[in-house]
Amino acid sequence: MEVLTRKHVRVTGIVQGVGFRPFVFSLATGLGLAGRVGNDARGVFIEVEGAASKVDRFLHGLREHAPPLAAVTGVVVADAPTTAEAGFRIVDSEAAGPCATFVSADSATCAECLDEVGDPRDRRFGYPFTNCTNCGPRFTIVEDVPYDRPNTTMSGFALCTRCATEYRDPGNRRFHAQPVCCPDCGPQLRLTDSKGDPRPGDALDEAAAVLARGGVLAVKGLGGFHLAVDATDENAAAALRERKHRDGKPFAVMAGSLDQVRALCAVNDAELAALTSRRRPIVVLDRLPGARVAPSVAPGNRRLGVMLAYTPLHHLLLGRFPRPVVLTSGNVSDEPIAYRDDDARHRLGSIADAFLTHDRPIHTRTDDSVVRVVEGREMAIRRSRGYAPEPVTVPWRFPSQVLACGAELKNTFAVAKNEDVFVSHHIGDLKNLETLRSFTTGIAHFRRLFDIEPEVVAHDLHPEYLSTKYAADLDDVELVGVQHHHAHIASCLADNGEPGPVLGVAFDGTGYGDDGTIWGGEFLAADLTGFRRLAHLEPVPLPGGATAIRQPWRTAVAYLDEYGPPPADLDVLRRNPDWTAVSALLRRNGHSPLTSSAGRLFDAVASVLGVRDAIDYEGQAAIELEQIADTGEPGGYPVSIGTGPVLHVRGADLVRSVVDDLRAGTPVPVIAARFHNGLAVAVAEVCVRLRESTGIGVVALSGGVFQNVLLLQRLTPMLERRGFRTLLHSQVPANDGGISLGQAAVAGALCRARR
Incomplete structure (x- = not known):
């Protein structure tokens, strides 16, 4: 023996x-x-x-x-x-000791639970809160660790005898499934009006009837309320857009089956894998010509954000309604998603005609995640439900516990210890009290869940960011200011598990430079501990400051002015007769801060081409410029690159070529493509020159501009043909949603360097 x-x-x-x-x-x-x-x-x-x-x-x-x-x-x-x-x-759980376990993300309903929900012989037939250990709510209901039922929002639902038997049976797939429940002991669904008064009839049948009549339905999901309408009904989609004060930003669509998705969009194998994964994100897909979807769902957009049903409630609702539905965040524009019933009725009462809700509390509001698949690789646009709070694990150790406060727009925060960075769910733009409250309560929640007592707090350099002010108000911590574009590149390094050095190309809309100007078109030699600015887009004045961000035609005037007085016969100037005053503003000190922003360059070109003179949401002009580009056009515009210790890339050359082609009658889609191609060539050429001076052969691409798939598809092969290895984002977004990861990585590296 x-x-x-x-x-x-x-x-x-x-x-x-x-x-x-x-x-x-x-x-x-x-x-x-x-x-x-x-x-x-x-x-x-x-x-x-x-x-x-x-x-x-x-x-x-x-x-x-x-x-x-x-x-x-x-x-x-x-x-x-x-x-x-x-x-x-x-044996029973033990609560003592420091927290070191992870909390799993919410997971889409598994096949076994769906079979039960659809089986008339099963006791959970038609029950919208069916779940097991392989699926269901997790992060959104967790209040504390260890992850046991008393530490979740299910603590108020006492198990019935049959559920308790399943819960205690190690051979049952519901053994210690903390949200386990059934119609006899679990949450209950109800349909109400905006005052909270119940509507008569079966809740699901009546909810489907609201959609069929062209009404707006508020639906309580895993992480908060959504607003739903029939995605094929133009009147309903337009009404939702008007009530929600969301002028141009596309709505997401939820489909009840893959057949519905395939009727709307082209889907490759990698996109199918993302759509059907347990995370169930919104996947941005190429829309099919003639797809039956209302124009107001995604106006002027040849792509569509689509997700599959991911809870039993969604499956049951779409089982009663035969068409895809718009399913967009339950909020008014720029507000955080509503997640409590009373708050939802207060904020959404003027938008929704009825509320499909239930009595299972949500502890943490969590928006849907959004991804795109580029060259077979999933790339995050918004990382939230289904992903958070699972960590980004890095191949180095944090000697001190770190809190990273993130950026002002698309905010996420992060906490880090050992080898793990817990990047938060999407918080949003820190513009109002409710979003700021979500930010502060979220940080407190993460500190409790992961037993973090920050010794080092990383923040953006911009003194007016609310996230920076939050950091400055903390006591007994070491503050580490991280330049915005260094954080972008550090985020890409951490995303790929590499310490650098790299040539970092950080292209975005706005970032506070360490010289006090607005950066956004940067070429850096960087590792996790520091950076050198080796090249950038040549700065132009931004007439009216933040006003020019909302009105791209102003930036167009600034770029046109680079070659002398703007030609008054251009359509962009005819459309905006105030351009003469804006042109004069360029020469007044204090009214036109300098910017090297790549995002503003895209804005200028979009306005010159008549794509967008004013925006309703961040990045709209650049997104629509990418949308109209002729992907089959191989030509590109030349760009001059200055010499010296810091190279200047003359973006005005691109604008001048755009104007010349426009006057020559070249089709706008061809011009848009040539702009993208020319910028890609310029970036690759600058990287070649910088490799000659630094010896660095790895390029990291980060910043919101690199969510532009056309630019990536042009640039990355150029870099590879020139012998570079290219790092892209996958686990966190290239936009400001990834900034907190970069800040945490920098703070940890500086701590390691000191020790």
């Missing part, structure tokens, strides 16, 4: 609320091993005893056969004295 051995095992990662303990129980009992397994604040602890060969097989199986929602990041094994223990058991 083999000698008995006993091991103490510590498993860390996403191992709570994902069926890990029943998995361990099944693995151990299948091998005839004895011992115990339980949860604590650090993860999962195991004592296992038996023949040495079987214990080895057990340890191998922990990693290789973990449940679908688990993510094992560490397995630490230590010898323990044998006890001749009989049998294997699951």
Whole structure:
């Protein structure tokens, strides 16, 4: 007989609320091993005893056969004295000790639960809150760790006898599924009017009837309220746009099946994988010609953001309504998503005709995530539901615990310790009290969940950002200011698990430069500890400052002025007769700050071409310029690159070529493509010159401009042909939603350098 051995095992990662303990129980009992397994604040602890060969097989199986929602990041094994223990058991959770476990993200309903919801013989038939250890709400209902029912918003729902039996049975897939419930003991669905008064009839049937009549329906989802209308009904979509005060930004569409998605958009294998993943993000797809979708859903946009139903409630609603629906965040423009019933009625009462809601509380509001697939690789545009708060794990250690406060727009924050950076869900633009409250309460929640007591707090250099002011008000912490574009490049490095150095190309709309000007078209030699500005777009004045961001025609005037008095016969100037006053403003000190922003260059070209003179949301002009470009056009405009210690890239050359072609009658889609192509060539040429002076052969691309797929598809092959290795984002967005990761990475690197 083999000698008995006993091991103490510590498993860390996403191992709570994902069926890990029943998995361990099944693995151990299948091998005839004895011992115990339980949860604590650090993860999962195991004592296992038996023949040495079987214990080895057990340890191998922990990693290789973990449940679908688990993510094992560490397995630490230590010898323990044998006890001749009989049998294997699951023990109660232990709450003591520092928190080191992870919290899993919300997960789309699994196939087994959907089968039950659709089976008239099953006791959960038609129940909109069905879930198990392999699916359902997680992060949005968690109040504290360890992840047990009393620490979730399900604590107020006492289990009925049958659910309690499932919950306690290690052989059942609902064993310790904390949100487990059924029609007898769980949350209940109801349809109300804007005052909260119940509407008669079956809630789902009546909700579908609201959609069929062209009404606006507010739907309480996993992370907050959505607003829904029939995606094929132009009157309904236009009414929603008007009531929500959302003039141009596209709406997302939810489909009840892949057949519905394929009727709207072209879908490749990588996009299909993203659509059907447990995360169920909105995936930006190419719209098919003639797709049956109302024009007001995504006006002027040849792409469509589409997601599949991801909760039983969505499946049941779309099972009663035969067409795709618009499903957009339940808010008024620029406000955070509503997630409490009373707040939703207050803020959405003038928008929604009815409310499909329920009594399961949401602890953390969480927007839908948005991704695009570029060359087979998923790239985040907004990282939130389904992804947060799962960490970005990096190949270096944080010697101090870090809080990174993020940027002003598209804000996320992050907390970091050991090798993990927990990037928050999407917070939004820190413009109003409610968003700021979401930011501050979110930080407090993450600090509690991940047992973080920040010693170092990283922030943007801009003194007026609310995130910067929040950092400055904290006591007993070391403050680390991180330049905005350095944070972008550091974010790309952390996203790829690389320390640098790289040639970082950071193109975005606005960032506070360390010379006091507005940066945004930057070429940096950077690693995680610092950077040097080696080249940038040649600065132009921004007439009226922030007003020019909202009115791209003003930036067009500034670029046209670079070659002398703007030609008054251009359509952009005819459309905007105040251009003479704006031109005069360029010469007044204090009214036209200098900017090297690539985003403003895109704005100027979009306005000159008649695409967009004023914007309704950030990046709109650039997005629409990309939309109209002729992707088959190979030509590009030349750009002069100055010499000297810091290279200047003359963006005005591109604008001048745009004007020349426009006057020559060249089609606007061709001009838009030549602009993109010319800029890509200029970026590649600057990188070649900088490699000659630095010896650096790796390029990192970051900033919101690099969410432009056409630019990426032109630029990355050029860099590869010139012998560069190129780093792109995937886990966090290239836009300001990834800034917090970069800030945390810089702060950690500076701490390591000091030690």
